[in-house]
Amino acid sequence: MKYISLSAMALVMAGMGFNFTEARAEHICSPSGDIVLNADVIDGVPMYSVTYKDKVVIKPSKLGIELSDCPDMMDGFKLVSSKISSFDETWEPVWGENREIRNHYNELLLKLDQPTNYRKMDIRFRVYDDGVGLRYEFPQDGALSYFVIKDEHTQFAMDGDHIAWWIAGDYDTQEYDYTESHLSEIRDKMAASICSNASQTQFSPTGVQTSLQMKTDDGLYINIHEAALVDYSCMHLNLDDKNFIFESWLTPDAQGNKGHLQTPCHSPWRTIMVSDDARDMLSSNLILNLNDPCKYEDTSWIKPVKYVGVWWEMIAGGKHWSYTYDLPSIKLDSLDYTNTKPHGKHPANNENVKKYIDFAAEHGFDQVLVEGWNIGWEDWFGHSKDYVFDFQTPYPDFDIDKLNEYAHSKGVRLMMHHETSGSIRNYERHMEKAYGLMNKYGYNSVKSGYVGNMIPRGEHHYGQWLNNHYLYAVTEAAKHHIMVNAHEAVRPTGLCRTYPNLICSESARGTEYESFAGNKPSHTTVLPFTRLQGGPMDYTPGIFEMDITKFNPDSKGHVNSTLVRQLALYVTMYSPLQMAADYPEHYERFMDAFQFIKDVAVDWDQSKYIEAEPGRYIVAARKAKGTDDWFVGCTASEDGHASELALDFLDKDKKYEAIIYADAEDAHYKTNPQAYKITKKRVTSKTKLKLKAAPGGGYAISIKPVG
């Protein structure tokens, strides 16, 4: 362990009027020594603070839990003992950005007593070179066996009016566009930051979601999130915007409580990532490292997936998941489509699905997603309907047997779709049979959805009840060797390390919004700093026809991206599950560009973030798993971006051919998004490429060894 500099820390403490002293406070530093964590019990209240290279990251901040059913765990504590330890191991994820991940930290465990209530509580800190994790632990040997959380009061006291990239705190949706503002501006900008959603519940004019990315005036990047959210309620942050103190704000249950716990247990990790280099935010493995190792012995059935699907036709194209207009209100028990008139806008039909299968087979995609294959979509949404789907019965024009047979004959699988409409009991009641059906027909992945208000009524998308369900869906799926891609579920917190069949999630504003109301051009320069911290996102990139009015006159949609940036997203938005979301016929108009999507990998040996600034640009390079092929992507905001890209990550002994997909000079996400140029070039590790991303544009490069 390196020498610990506590001078800056002590200064801060003194300034705050806290009695942290070197003599009394417990402290540890990160392996590099750059991050210092100080912790103590002051006047009975557990407190901590964090510095990075002597700069304040977290000012002295209180820790504690308020309980509903017994005295709080907020004060009256005394420090019984502390224990410092170190850990260093390298592990291999089943899939990921890198073949190996180093998990290296110093740990401080504070053991606390609350004598008045004969209770114990521990606080565990792990300090990495890229940040800090802390969690509450509740041993069984105290007087506490069962307790109900009223709220958790973990403070994150900021040292200034930082810039933040935030979305509104909400118990039911994460699908907001990011707002970039100073902390002091959050209150004023809150109303404008909120758009309508099928289910939404805000709680505070200064409440925001995690992962929250910030930047300080003196150039520190700070990110607050959580890791390993299991059997606990999801954390938001509520800001005291006078003092710039964030405090945890958990998602309540139907009775307003925020968690039912039984000792021994612990909270999820509260994470604080910090660096003076934005790229470190993106390359951090802090969240994964704070999760438990993989719980499955056999993971051979878990495979990254590149897919196309019957989806954009409904989202952007004016087609429907439903089959008929004749049944505005249906009951599955007595449902019969025999005498209904098909409305003719149901793309999940045999002919169309075959077209997608053919396209997937021709271009090397693994799977074809088909939404709207199963009966019940005529009134699937917004009615708090309990028995909304059976996840079993195909529409009359979807021959599940024949279509799977056809797909398999071409080396392609269909991807299952389970929309739950938030009716959780109904899904769990049908889950075993639904997964069984998938096994029967050879599906190995499911896209699940949780649109609308939850049933049990009064529960929220991110409460303990639902978090428990999402994980149940994943672990039950594992028994069937099924991978899960959950939409509208809770934002990920690195659980994919432990349960790698949680192959992907949505949990943010994805490409679909380009057809609804558009995403800001900067959106994909923020997501990797925020939403992707917890795990991959099914962003569904690859839209080539930006002007949706061209194929759907009823739409006003426009995709706020150049075509080339759509390619780059396969690299910048890391995911082991990647869709090419546009129509086959749109791709067929741009087959030279489409080649990049065909080529790009979905699993990696190595990833490098070359350039990064939240809200501005991200340039990433990744080496495809088990090959010497590299792929580079750049996504830029409205401002565009100019790179002088050193290819020094390439093998020094190898020669390569690069195919560069670049925005044309006059490209622009709004006015001229489809203008691109493709060039081939021999490159080596010494090559430097001058590249330019248009406003809302980017670039993409595939680099393969030659000779």
Add this chain to the structure above:
Amino acid sequence: MKYISLSAMALVMAGMGFNFTEARAEHICSPSGDIVLNADVIDGVPMYSVTYKDKVVIKPSKLGIELSDCPDMMDGFKLVSSKISSFDETWEPVWGENREIRNHYNELLLKLDQPTNYRKMDIRFRVYDDGVGLRYEFPQDGALSYFVIKDEHTQFAMDGDHIAWWIAGDYDTQEYDYTESHLSEIRDKMAASICSNASQTQFSPTGVQTSLQMKTDDGLYINIHEAALVDYSCMHLNLDDKNFIFESWLTPDAQGNKGHLQTPCHSPWRTIMVSDDARDMLSSNLILNLNDPCKYEDTSWIKPVKYVGVWWEMIAGGKHWSYTYDLPSIKLDSLDYTNTKPHGKHPANNENVKKYIDFAAEHGFDQVLVEGWNIGWEDWFGHSKDYVFDFQTPYPDFDIDKLNEYAHSKGVRLMMHHETSGSIRNYERHMEKAYGLMNKYGYNSVKSGYVGNMIPRGEHHYGQWLNNHYLYAVTEAAKHHIMVNAHEAVRPTGLCRTYPNLICSESARGTEYESFAGNKPSHTTVLPFTRLQGGPMDYTPGIFEMDITKFNPDSKGHVNSTLVRQLALYVTMYSPLQMAADYPEHYERFMDAFQFIKDVAVDWDQSKYIEAEPGRYIVAARKAKGTDDWFVGCTASEDGHASELALDFLDKDKKYEAIIYADAEDAHYKTNPQAYKITKKRVTSKTKLKLKAAPGGGYAISIKPVG
């Protein structure tokens, strides 16, 4: 249809200031003509009234539904059309009090429009000779597809300050002793009527439960209940005790709403039974008739059950469901009993269960219930614990394989026990495996339990969510050919006609309370008028040792019944599932009396109620199915009861031997409960028996043909 006398009705209407007139009001009468129902829309409000032999049963009463999410269905209605029809059929229940049941009624269907809201609502009345059923129907062709009920406002306006046998309205328990009082006294007697329960939620100082039995000053018996409670919230009655108007009061969900409905749908039937002879209350099949016919094609696997079990040892005997004191708080995931010390008070062990199997085999019982067989009981209760049981894993001292094998070798089955602790999601998640385990080991019946507050938290025992669950448990069980005996579930409403594997329920204060705090001696003279209207109860009679302190010094329990009355209950408390609840060794002390329990049938060709007065006495005679054997039972209140019992129900051409089990002269439920005499006597249909029930006593007779 007989001539309808409307004179009394018209009089009442006029007196109430309502404009019911013969010219405008719709009316029908029962097949006999004794009951007349009048219905109309007055100033936009649907109303009805009922008379019996020209006496007022229900004064003009309003009908309507208040909605949470759209305009109410309380007024603004106009009568579009009405339709009168008749129905008469005889059907055979799978099991029951009678081999055949006649379903004979006249029906009035009012079709209503609510023009302001472009909605339709129908009200259907069925008038039987023993009462009236009415329900709301919501057709799909109105403007209403989905709606949320704020409350139902069905009024039952009484014509006086009747005597009622009532228990406090409560969303979570039915386990109260009955109070006999005038309606005007309910408010004052409410507090005293409530005892503590593991889960209880009262709602009003004049709120009571159904089935509510009343008696008027002029000798009418009136009973209000509901039939066919499916996908709806359970109804209570709230009394306007100034005007003696009851109004329906549904059980709310976690958000305070009282039902989510989708058209086409209907409410359960609201039932009003009426007669001037109390015996008609007991012999009525109104509730069953208002339920749908059996939904199962094959019912051959549904068999009445007489059983003993490992249960009274825990309830009364100070033994435990749990295995050890070493684990005050356990987690099933990591539970290991290997190194725990058994507390030695766990009767669900191999040796003891074998004893019960031997006893069952020797005395002709079908099954042996074993509670506490499965792990998790150490902290099963009161902690709002989600994963409380797995319904799969036996305690170390319960060899599920060997014990079933042993039982089957003796022609006996074990009876499964599934305590859920109210953790419904957990039960449903394990249900398929739990039923599968039962199939594997040859169990064909399960006693399920719902002790404590519900999870999903905020839901109540009698809300729509739980009612949906109880029925799900029954229909899922049917797929496994399993019979369900649900404890703490919603009070039955005749669903056993439709789903006859719902073989029994508890849903009232059973024998267990004799060990807790005692039941009133009159309790079993009330239950058949109230709780049993909806279906059979697992009352668990057959206690021979009334003084519980004799075998459990820690108890102060005393069974408020003579031993002979315990025999009579097998006849007076009709059920196809009957337990002999006491210890084998207690029975062995009274084998001559025990013979009645061995002999008594659990399924019947014919039932007759010879004498009855709620709160006083009930004398019932039943002919065992497929035989010429009759069994008679009498249960009496503290006042005792003297009968001159005419055996005119016997076959005139047969001679019989009667074994009469009577209280001894000096018997008394409190001071001398075990004093009895058994006499044998030749009898015929002309025999009259003079019989006397002691205070809290009764008598029991078995009558078999001879010669």
